[in-house]
Amino acid sequence: MKKMTIRDVDLNGKTVIMRVDFNVPVENGKVTDDTRIVAALPTIKYAVEHNAKVILLSHLGRPKGVDPKYSMKPVAEHLKQISGLNVIFVPHVVGEEVKRAVQEAKPKDVIVLENTRFHPGEEKNDPELAKAWAELADIHVNDAFGTAHRAHASNVGIASFIPSVAGFLMEKEIEFLNKVTYEPDHPYVVVLGGAKVSDKIGVITNLMNKADKILIGGAMMFTFLKAQGLNVGSSLVENDKLDLAKQILEQAEQKKVKMVLPVDCVIAQKIEANAEKKIVDLKDGIPEGWMGLDIGPKTVELFEKELEDAKTVVWNGPMGVFEIDDFAEGTKRVALAISRVKGTTVVGGGDSAAAVAKFNLESAYSHVSTGGGASLEFLEGRELPGIKSIADKKK
Numbered sequence: 001m002k003k004m005t006i007r008d009v010d011l012n013g014k015t016v017i018m019r020v021d022f023n024v025p026v027e028n029g030k031v032t033d034d035t036r037i038v039a040a041l042p043t044i045k046y047a048v049e050h051n052a053k054v055i056l057l058s059h060l061g062r063p064k065g066v067d068p069k070y071s072m073k074p075v076a077e078h079l080k081q082i083s084g085l086n087v088i089f090v091p092h093v094v095g096e097e098v099k100r101a102v103q104e105a106k107p108k109d110v111i112v113l114e115n116t117r118f119h120p121g122e123e124k125n126d127p128e129l130a131k132a133w134a135e136l137a138d139i140h141v142n143d144a145f146g147t148a149h150r151a152h153a154s155n156v157g158i159a160s161f162i163p164s165v166a167g168f169l170m171e172k173e174i175e176f177l178n179k180v181t182y183e184p185d186h187p188y189v190v191v192l193g194g195a196k197v198s199d200k201i202g203v204i205t206n207l208m209n210k211a212d213k214i215l216i217g218g219a220m221m222f223t224f225l226k227a228q229g230l231n232v233g234s235s236l237v238e239n240d241k242l243d244l245a246k247q248i249l250e251q252a253e254q255k256k257v258k259m260v261l262p263v264d265c266v267i268a269q270k271i272e273a274n275a276e277k278k279i280v281d282l283k284d285g286i287p288e289g290w291m292g293l294d295i296g297p298k299t300v301e302l303f304e305k306e307l308e309d310a311k312t313v314v315w316n317g318p319m320g321v322f323e324i325d326d327f328a329e330g331t332k333r334v335a336l337a338i339s340r341v342k343g344t345t346v347v348g349g350g351d352s353a354a355a356v357a358k359f360n361l362e363s364a365y366s367h368v369s370t371g372g373g374a375s376l377e378f379l380e381g382r383e384l385p386g387i388k389s390i391a392d393k394k395k
């Protein structure tokens with residue numbers, strides 16, 4: 001790898017400020033999937049074993065300002081439980097309390113700060129905030145691959161003040177995804193779903209230059225279906241992306257990329273376990289007051305067929321609200337179909353990785369990436385800001 005890693009720096013007696021992506025699902029104050037925490041453990045443990053004091057920074061969710069619902073406290077507690085490390089949670093993002101906690105901590109202690117997005121400077125990449133964090137430490141370690149497509153103060157800004165090196169998770173993700181980005185075997189199939197539609201619909205334009213087929217499920221499907229004039233009821237739709245969806249469908253035809261949209265869908269009136277649900281053919285549309293929460297059985301069969309001869313599969317975004325068992329079948333069946341593919345299979349995304357863990361399929365793919373948006377933008381061939389900011393290896 002061309003980037004410096006944690007192996008290249010002396011950590012003994014140093015303070016390390018480490019950006020991790022601990023944006024994990026939390027319900028009732030408990031972490032419900034710890035894939036991303038486990039994935040960063042080797043880097044955290046390495047720093048501790050080399051006698052460093054470690055400060056961990058992460059965002060959680062998309063809070064607008066300080067919001068206890070998005071506190072890092074349950075994450076810190078979970079980390080303590082599974083690692084056996086001396087984890088200290090400090091309920092502040094920056095400031096005097098943080099400075100004091102860092103001074104009082106000993107080598108091998110792991111300090112978890114509060115959600116970086118509670119501070120307005122994080123997403124603005126405010127240099128003042130980045131500097132305040134940098135002043136706490138000697139070295140910045142970036143292990144937050146899942147956040148690498150964001151240029152925020154905690155991953156990118158801080159690198160202007162102290163040297164930034166990659167952690168082992170970052171290194172592993174870059175090495176694996178490089179192979180798929182530049183030497184994919186064909187047929188190359190992209191499966192796209194999830195809920196971050198406005199974030200991710202744009203990547204399709206570039207991926208069309210690389211992939212042979214694109215299968216769309218999850219909430220992403222409704223923007224395409226509405227763009228084709230279908231009634232989608234109260235399903236999640238990005239109305240300002242309808243024109244882009246139309247353009248994508250036209251371009252796909254010109255470029256001879258096969259876009260495969262669902263033909264049926266599981267609908268309900270509420271996103272709730274045991275809610276009344278129905279399966280509808282999408283040519284009839286979705287009735288008012290109902291929303292699509294999973295792909296239907298005919299779509300599953302269609303997707304299974306389209307995946308049969310694939311040699312490279314990239315999958316990001318669950319096919320439905322898999323967190324609720326009533327809407328998990330489509331995601332599970334697609335996860336299984338991809339696991340049977342004889343070729344390179346990459347599953348990416350915090351929630352997709354959680355889905356795969358829920359179905360015990362973690363080891364069924366070539367690579368499970370901790371980044372959804374990040375892996376998609378990487379696979380487009382873009383340089384991610386959160387990788388660019390890591391120091392280059394000295395020749």
Ligand SMILES: Nc1ncnc2c1ncn2[C@@H]1O[C@H](COP(=O)(O)OP(=O)(O)O)[C@@H](O)[C@H]1O
Nearest residue numbers: 194195196218219293320321349350351352372
């Ligand atoms: N039809 C749907 N309607 C609403 N939400 C959906 C639908 N399908 C999937 N989702 C939601 O998408 C979320 C994950 O989206 P996203 O963050 O984009 O994926 P990833 O983390 O894998 O990159 C899940 O929480 C899931 O419940």
Ligand SMILES: O=C(OP(=O)(O)O)[C@H](O)COP(=O)(O)O
Nearest residue numbers: 023146147349350351371372373
């Ligand atoms: O969960 C994340 O991305 P993902 O849902 O695409 O896997 C990352 O933590 C980035 O979060 P963001 O999309 O709120 O910047």
Ligand SMILES: [Mg+2]
Nearest residue numbers: 349350351372
């Ligand atoms: Mg997600």
